[in-house]
Amino acid sequence: MSVLIFLDQADGHIRKSSFEAACYGSQLAAQLGVPAETLVIGTVSDDLASLGQYGINTVHTITENSLNQADGQVFTQVIAELVRTINASVVVLSNNMLGKAIAPGLSVLLKAGLVSGAIDLPTTSNGFVVKKNVFGGKAFAHVGITTPLKIITLNPNSFPITKLEAKATVKPFVAIIPPSKVKVVSTKKVEGEVSLSEAEIVISGGRGLKGPENWGLVTDLAKVLGAATACSRPVADINWRPHHEHVGQTGLAIAPNLYVAIGISGAIQHLAGVNRSKTIVVINKDPEAPFFKSADYGIVGDAFEIMPKITEAVKKLKNK
Amino acid sequence: MKILVCISKTPDTTAKVTFTVxxxxxxxxxxxxxxxxxxxxYALVRAIELKESGIVSAIHLITLGNADCDPIIRKALALGGDEAIRINAxxxxxxxxxxxxxxxxxxGNYDLVLTGKETIDYSGSAIGGMLAALLEWPFISHATHLTLENSQATLVKEIEGGEQTDQVQLPIVVSCQKGMAEQRIPNMKGIMGARTKTLTVREPVAADSFTSFVQFDLPAAKAGVKLVSADHPxxxxxxxxxxxxxx
Incomplete structure (x- = not known):
């Protein structure tokens, strides 16, 4: 028995959301009194033994170049094979694009109940119950998994990364790689310097900024804070900003530590994508903007005057 | 070519969320x-566009639920579905x-099954991937574009931090998101026509359940916004x- 954590990598490096999954999985393993094991697929340049600092005992690797860019269903079959080999009782993945492509198929292959988008460790005193957000962040559900084998996908930015001093054992896993039914024609990177779904701080702009030429107000602050940038739906729809920056119900749902909304009124569809943020700041010249009701901090005023002053103040703070 | 579109009934985004029992x-x-x-x-409207372009001959809808689902099924038929199946469970x-x-x-001999990327109530993102595994068909998740040529589909999907273009042979399962199509509003002709379209109610087949909802709760109310003067940002x-x- 063990907890197996699938670690997602990009360009040879383990993703931040995967470190969160590693910490989540190893703490769950400790709770269950079993070892924590991980699987890394593809060629990774990181020191994998150092994954021990996240509480990982064993790292299984499949260093196959062809798997740097594979179809989710191929990963699903490879993970299922490892689960059977090491007799894992829980599989943890990040609830990111790849995790969402893999986990449902894995659930069918292994006849294992899946809870996607977990935000806390399961309670295991009476059954196996996982907490997740439902109804666009308006409620929590506690979902019981009734199968012997369990699969959990963890929402990015929902679990703290903690470190200890330990080394993991790295072991190659010889897997049967099934042929992919999907031919990858091309891939294109579209994200900025900071990944929006993994960002701890997100600075977001709405129609109140009046035009794409004014986006410096958003990007200047984002730059000094090392933050990702986002926008509201109308802004993406009128092409002021790219669609992948759209956060909200039909765009990306995010949960950063700090979300700063500038010139966004806060329609319920927008809130559904951002209300899991830990701290929300709203800057809007309309004191009646509904967003203020969901905010922790707010300034009623003209963003064109306020934003440069905030950016200046942050620069001063950073230089201290 | 036949498409099956999976639709689900969800509370309106503005609905008040409370729990009973x-x-x-x-x-x-x-x-x-x-x-x-x-x-x-995204899923249904893209299916309708494919039918309008002559590639697809029929769009069937499927949902699971009791008779309370019928109004949303009729709306989907009014938008452009040809017939619907409701699993009575x-x-x-x-x-x-x-x-x-x-x-x-x-x-049903379908060439393509389309789902939304997730439902806005339980956000499981699971049906498409599970369906593909059960059918042993390829699965493309979070697709933003889909075109068909003979028995080959070309899709663009969102991946972490970017996008990927894939080619795959039908039949396939696709989960759809923003980019696939634009929202439409049913017209009067569609609404009238939907009344007489076939809605078949079927009893469920035997199947396991892997999870159950144990309890719901509501987040603690926010303390209220702390306002800072615009003169001192x-x-x-x-x-x-x-x-x-x-x-």
């Missing part, structure tokens, strides 16, 4: 139901639901640093 069940009374937006705006377990759809997809920076400790 010791917080174990969503309180449905007085709730305005809609077609899950990802199923409607009540379940929130993704595996159970996927097993029901798989049974219909297997015997630097005070906000101090609060975020010293009080909220987020910068």
């Amino acid at each position: 010791n917080n174990t069940k969503f309180a449905e009374e007085g709730v305005q139901w809609i077609i899950n937006p990802y199923d409607e705006w 009540d379940s929130q377990d993704s595996f159970y639901i996927a097993a029901q759809i798989a049974a219909v997809a297997k015997e 630097e005070e906000l920076v101090r609060l975020l640093h010293e009080e909220a400790k987020v910068i």
